[in-house]
Amino acid sequence: MESxxxxxxAALLERAIDETDDPEVHYTLRTARQLVDVVEHQHxxxxASLEQxxxxxxxxxxxxxLGYR
Structure with a gap:
């Protein structure tokens, strides 16, 4: 499957979150992960607009x- x-x-951020115990680093990585989710939704x-x-x-x-399918 192509990703x-x-x-x-997102997968790299999740892996990094799992591999660290520092609360400040967790916060930063979770914030970055949430921003990836925002960009995914915008994309x-x-x-969808392009299709219409x-x-x-x-x-x-x-x-x-450019990746808009």
Whole structure:
């Protein structure tokens, strides 16, 4: 299964959280993980909007190449 850069970052942050006991580091890593979730949701919203938008083929191909599917 192909994973996105955001999914990879989320997994790396989760692993880092599991491997440290420092409360301040946990807070920072959890905050970063939450920001990844926000970006994932924004990306999903943009992708949904893209599906509903009438675009010419070239523009759609460029956006899909950037990861908006």
């Amino acid at each position: 996105s850069a955001l999914e990879t970052m 999903a919203d943009l992708a 938008t009438a675009l010419d083929a070239e523009t759609r191909e460029r956006l899909e190449a």
